[in-house]
Amino acid sequence: MKQLCSLALDTAQSRGASYADVRIIETRREGLETKNEGVASMRRTEDLGFGVRVIANGSWGFAASRDITREAIEQTAAQAVAIAQASARVKHKAIRLTPGPSYEDVWKTPVKRDPFEVPAEEKIGLLLRINEELMRVKGVKVAQGYMNFVREHQYFASTEGSFIEQDLTRSGVGYSATAVGNDDVQRRSYPASFRGLWMGKGYELIEELPLLEHAGQTAEEAVALLTADQCPSGKRDLILSGDQLALQIHESVGHPTELDRVLGTEANYAGTSFATTDKLGNLRYGSPMVTIVADSTLVGGLATVGYDDEGVKAQKWPLIERGMLVGYLTSRETADAIGEPRSRGAMRADGWARIPLIRMTNISLMPNEGTLDDLIADTDDGILVSTNRSWSIDQQRVNFQFGCEIGWEIKKGKKVRLLKNPTYQGITTEFWGSCDFICGANEFVLWGVANCGKGQPGQTAEMSHGAAPARFIDVNVGVGYDK
Amino acid sequence: MINKTEAQRILERVMALSAADETEATLAGRDSALTRFAENVIHQNVEEHDAGLTVRAILGQRIGAASTNRLDEEGIQRVVRDAAEIARFAPEDAELLPRSGPQSYQEGEAYDPETAPEAVGPASRADAVAEIIEEAKGSELKAAGAFSNEEESTATANSKGVFAYHRGTGADFSVTAMAQDSSGWADHEARSVAQIDPQRLGRIAIEKALASQNPRAVEPGAYTVVLEPAAVEGIVSWLPLGFNALEVDEGRSFLTGKIGTKIAGDNITLYSDPYHPLHQGAPFDGEGMPKKRLTLIERGVAKDLAYDRVTAKRKNVAPTGHSLGGRSANGAWPSHLVLEGGDASLEEMIRSTERGILVTRFWYENILDRMKLIVTGMTRDGLFWIEDGEVRYAIRNFRFNQSVPEFLNHVEMMSEPVLVAGMAAPAMKVEGFHFTSGTAF
Numbered sequence: 001m002k003q004l005c006s007l008a009l010d011t012a013q014s015r016g017a018s019y020a021d022v023r024i025i026e027t028r029r030e031g032l033e034t035k036n037e038g039v040a041s042m043r044r045t046e047d048l049g050f051g052v053r054v055i056a057n058g059s060w061g062f063a064a065s066r067d068i069t070r071e072a073i074e075q076t077a078a079q080a081v082a083i084a085q086a087s088a089r090v091k092h093k094a095i096r097l098t099p100g101p102s103y104e105d106v107w108k109t110p111v112k113r114d115p116f117e118v119p120a121e122e123k124i125g126l127l128l129r130i131n132e133e134l135m136r137v138k139g140v141k142v143a144q145g146y147m148n149f150v151r152e153h154q155y156f157a158s159t160e161g162s163f164i165e166q167d168l169t170r171s172g173v174g175y176s177a178t179a180v181g182n183d184d185v186q187r188r189s190y191p192a193s194f195r196g197l198w199m200g201k202g203y204e205l206i207e208e209l210p211l212l213e214h215a216g217q218t219a220e221e222a223v224a225l226l227t228a229d230q231c232p233s234g235k236r237d238l239i240l241s242g243d244q245l246a247l248q249i250h251e252s253v254g255h256p257t258e259l260d261r262v263l264g265t266e267a268n269y270a271g272t273s274f275a276t277t278d279k280l281g282n283l284r285y286g287s288p289m290v291t292i293v294a295d296s297t298l299v300g301g302l303a304t305v306g307y308d309d310e311g312v313k314a315q316k317w318p319l320i321e322r323g324m325l326v327g328y329l330t331s332r333e334t335a336d337a338i339g340e341p342r343s344r345g346a347m348r349a350d351g352w353a354r355i356p357l358i359r360m361t362n363i364s365l366m367p368n369e370g371t372l373d374d375l376i377a378d379t380d381d382g383i384l385v386s387t388n389r390s391w392s393i394d395q396q397r398v399n400f401q402f403g404c405e406i407g408w409e410i411k412k413g414k415k416v417r418l419l420k421n422p423t424y425q426g427i428t429t430e431f432w433g434s435c436d437f438i439c440g441a442n443e444f445v446l447w448g449v450a451n452c453g454k455g456q457p458g459q460t461a462e463m464s465h466g467a468a469p470a471r472f473i474d475v476n477v478g479v480g481y482d483k
Numbered sequence: 484m485i486n487k488t489e490a491q492r493i494l495e496r497v498m499a500l501s502a503a504d505e506t507e508a509t510l511a512g513r514d515s516a517l518t519r520f521a522e523n524v525i526h527q528n529v530e531e532h533d534a535g536l537t538v539r540a541i542l543g544q545r546i547g548a549a550s551t552n553r554l555d556e557e558g559i560q561r562v563v564r565d566a567a568e569i570a571r572f573a574p575e576d577a578e579l580l581p582r583s584g585p586q587s588y589q590e591g592e593a594y595d596p597e598t599a600p601e602a603v604g605p606a607s608r609a610d611a612v613a614e615i616i617e618e619a620k621g622s623e624l625k626a627a628g629a630f631s632n633e634e635e636s637t638a639t640a641n642s643k644g645v646f647a648y649h650r651g652t653g654a655d656f657s658v659t660a661m662a663q664d665s666s667g668w669a670d671h672e673a674r675s676v677a678q679i680d681p682q683r684l685g686r687i688a689i690e691k692a693l694a695s696q697n698p699r700a701v702e703p704g705a706y707t708v709v710l711e712p713a714a715v716e717g718i719v720s721w722l723p724l725g726f727n728a729l730e731v732d733e734g735r736s737f738l739t740g741k742i743g744t745k746i747a748g749d750n751i752t753l754y755s756d757p758y759h760p761l762h763q764g765a766p767f768d769g770e771g772m773p774k775k776r777l778t779l780i781e782r783g784v785a786k787d788l789a790y791d792r793v794t795a796k797r798k799n800v801a802p803t804g805h806s807l808g809g810r811s812a813n814g815a816w817p818s819h820l821v822l823e824g825g826d827a828s829l830e831e832m833i834r835s836t837e838r839g840i841l842v843t844r845f846w847y848e849n850i851l852d853r854m855k856l857i858v859t860g861m862t863r864d865g866l867f868w869i870e871d872g873e874v875r876y877a878i879r880n881f882r883f884n885q886s887v888p889e890f891l892n893h894v895e896m897m898s899e900p901v902l903v904a905g906m907a908a909p910a911m912k913v914e915g916f917h918f919t920s921g922t923a924f
Contacts, residue, residue: 040812
C-alpha cells in the first residue's frame with residue numbers, strides 16, 4: 001500500500017501539485033434487521049477505493065476511483081491536478097495550510113470482541129428473542145431489531161511525509177416496538193431511536209447493554225402511549241433525557257461551530273452559522289453551567305480516531321466554556337484562515353470517494369451533579385421528554401424544533417402523567433442560556449449519531465455526544481399540535 | 484458508468500458462478516463530478532468513479548445478500564460466495580417468493596453523452612461559475628453554489644432469465660447569492676446539461692438577494708402563501724410515506740382505511756411516473772419488475788398504492804414495480820412523483836393575492852407526525868411580503884408546522900410542474916399555511 005500511495009503522491013507532484021494526500025480505504029459492513037418473527041435483511045458489503053486530494057496553482061482538486069491499479073492511480077492523481085488547475089481559474093488567494101508534524105503510525109479502535117467473527121446465528125438469535133419479548137405485549141403490531149457493524153481499514157499518506165494506517169470499528173444495536181390503535185401509531189425504541197445506540201466498539205457493545213431486560217418496558221410504553229394525553233402547548237420547564245440532549249448538542253452546538261460553515265463554504269447547502277468569528281470569546285452561548293467539549297480521543301466515541309483525514313493527531317478542546325463560545329471545529333485550511341496555529345483535526349471524509357470536510361468529532365456536555373430523580377424532585381411544573389422522533393433547525397442554527405417519542409408531565413417533583421407526541425421549539429442561545437440543572441457523572445452516557453449528513457456530494461458521518469439529563473427553563477412545548 | 488455489454492457480462496458471470504437455488508443481482512455504475520463555490524471562489528472540485536454489485540442468493544426459503552464495488556473476477560467470486568454463506572445462516576422465510584421470469588420493460592432514453600463528466604469537465608464548469616461570480620461581485624454580493632454532472636447505469640438480472648438495463652445522465656446547477664442580511668437562491672436540474680442556463684440562475688439568485696435585504700419581522704400565523712416549485716416539493720414529497728401498501732396493511736400509514744376516500748382538493752392529482760418526460764427513470768425496480776405508472780391521488784381521492792411482490796401476494800394484487808429490492812421490511816416506495824399542475828403563472832398567483840407571503844424554498848423539512856402527516860421546516864433564501872397583488876418587501880424567515888393533507892385541501896392556483904429535487908412540482912398558491920415561529924434573520 002505504501003508503494004501505491006507513493007505512486008499517487010509522486011504523480012501528483014510531477015504534474016504540478018504543491019501538496020497532495022491520498023487515502024486508500026477498504027470498508028466492510030454487516031447489517032442485520034429483524035421484523036416480528038422473521039429476518040428482514042442480512043447483508044454484507046465490501047468497498048475498496050482511493051481518493052487523491054491535491055493543491056495545484058493554489059487551489060484544491062480531488063479525484064477518486066475504485067480501480068486500484070498503477071495505471072488508474074496515475075490517471076486519477078493526474079486528474080486531481082487537472083481539476084485543481086481548473087479550480088484555480090476562480091480563486092481569491094492561494095490555499096494555505098497550518099503547519100504540523102508528519103506521522104508514521106498505526107492506530108486501531110480498541111475492540112474486545114470482533115463483531116465480524118461473531119456467528120450470525122448468535123446475532124440473529126438475540127434480535128429474534130428481543131422481538132419475541134416485544135410482541136408478547138398486546139397491542140404491539142410491529143417489532144424491529146437492528147445490528148450494524150462497520151470496519152474501515154485506511155491508509156493515509158501525504159507529500160509532507162505522513163504514512164498512517166488506521167483500523168476503525170463501529171457497532172450499533174437497537175430495537176423498537178410499534179403499537180397501532182384507532183387512528184394512532186406510537187413507537188418506543190431502545191436504547192435510542194434510528195437503529196439504536198452506536199459506538200466505536202466491537203461486539204462488546206451488544207453484550208454490555210441490557211437489551212432483553214428492557215424489551216418488556218419498551219413495548220408496554222408504546223402501547224400506553226396510544227391512550228396517553230397529548231403533550232400540552234405552552235411554556236414549561238423542560239427536562240431532556242441524555243439521548244435527546246445528545247441531538248440537541250449535535251444540531252445547536254456541533255453544526256454551528258464547524259468553521260467551514262462559519263466561514264461560508266457550506267452556504268448553498270447546509271447553510272452558515274450564527275456563531276461567527278467576531279463572537280469567539282465574547283458570545284454568551286449558554287448559562288455558566290454549560291461547558292461543551294470536543295474530543296476525538298474519547299474511548300468508545302464514534303468519531304474517535306488516531307488521526308483525522310488530513311493526518312492531524314486527535315485532540316480534546318473546549319467549544320463552550322462556562323457558557324462562553326471559545327472554540328471551533330477546524331481544518332488545516334480554516335485554522336489558518338482565522339489565525340490559529342494548528343488544526344483541531346476535525347476533517348473526515350465519508351469513505352475514499354469523498355473529499356474530507358469539517359465534521360463533528362465527539363462533542364459532549366460536561367456533567368454537573370445530581371441524579372435524574374433529584375432533577376425531577378427539584379421540578380415544580382415541567383415536562384420530561386425522551387428519545388428523538390423529529391428534528392429540524394434553520395440554516396444558521398438559531399430556530400430549532402424537536403419531537404420525542406415519549407414525555408411525562410411533572411408536578412411538584414413527581415411524574416404525574418404520560419404524554420404522547422411531545423415537541424419543543426427554541427432559539428439556540430436563549431435555550432442554552434436557560435439551562436439551570438445538569439445531572440452528574442453517574443447519569444452521563446455517550447450517545448451516538450450515525451447518520452449526520454453534510455456536503456455536496458452528500459456525505460454521512462458518525463459521532464458521539466455525551467450527556468446527562470438537564471433542565472431548561474420556560475421552553476415552548478407542544479408546538480405543531482397546538483392548532 | 485457500466486455499459487450494457489459489460490453489465491450483461493458481469494451479471495451472467497454472477498449467475499454462472501452461483502450454486503444457489505436461485506440468484507438475483509443488481510449492478511450500478513456512476514461517474515460524477517461536482518464543482519463547488521462559495522465566498523466567490525471555487526473551494527471544492529471533485530470527480531469520482533464507483534460501482535456496486537449486489538448479489539442475493541436463495542437457498543430453499545433462505546436468502547442472503549452481499550455487495551461489493553470490486554468487479555474483477557476475484558471480487559465477483561467473493562460476493563457470490565458471501566451471499567450464499569449468509570443465506571445458509573439465515574432463518575427460513577415462509578413468505579419468500581420464487582424469482583420472477585423474464586419481463587417486458589418500456590424503453591426510454593435518459594442518456595445524453597454531452598452531459599457526462601468526460602464531456603463537461605472541470606474547465607467548462609469553472610467557466611460557468613466564473614461568470615456568475617463576476618456578476619455577484621458586480622452587485623457586491625457573495626456567490627455560493629454547486630455545478631454537478633453525472634452518468635449512471637443500473638442493471639438487474641436473475642437466474643430465471645430476467646435482464647434489464649438502464650442508463651441516464653443528470654446535471655444540476657444551484658446558486659445562492661448573499662448580502663449582509665439576505666440571500667437568494669435558484670436551482671435547475673435536468674437530464675441534459677444543455678437545458679441548464681447557469682447565468683440565468685445566477686441572475687435570479689442575485690435579484691432575490693438584493694430584493695430580500697433589510698427583512699422586516701412579521702408575526703407568525705396562518706397566511707396565504709405563494710410557493711415556488713422547490714417549496715412545494717419540500718411539502719408534497721412527504722406524501723409517499725403514506726402510499727406504501729405494507730404500511731397501510733400494518734395500520735402504520737395515514738392512509739389506512741382511507742383508500743378511495745377524499746384526502747385532498749378536487750384540483751390535486753399526483754402520479755408516480757418514471758416515464759414522465761421530466762423523469763425518464765429506470766423502468767424496473769429492485770426485484771426486476773416493470774414499474775407501473777401509479778395514480779396516487781386522482782382529483783383529491785387516494786387511489787393506488789405501491790406494492791412489492793410479497794405485499795402484493797398477501798393482498799392478491801399485482802406488484803407495481805416499486806420494490807426497494809431484496810426482502811425489504813419496509814415495503815415499496817412510489818418514486819418519480821409528478822404533481823399535475825395548472826395553467827397559472829407565478830406572477831398571476833402574486834397578482835391575485837391581497838395579503839400573503841412568497842416563499843422561495845424550505846429547509847430542513849422533517850416529519851413531525853406520520854399519522855397526521857404534519858411536516859415542520861424553515862423558510863430560506865428569499866421570503867417576501869405580498870400586498871395588493873405585489874411583492875412589497877422582504878420578511879424574516881419562519882418555521883412552519885403544516886399538515887400535508889390540510890395543505891392539499893387549500894390549493895387555489897398551480898403552474899406547470901418543473902423538475903426539482905427529483906419531483907415534478909408546480910408553483911402553488913395555498914390558503915391558511917401555518918407559520919408557527921420566527922428566527923433571527
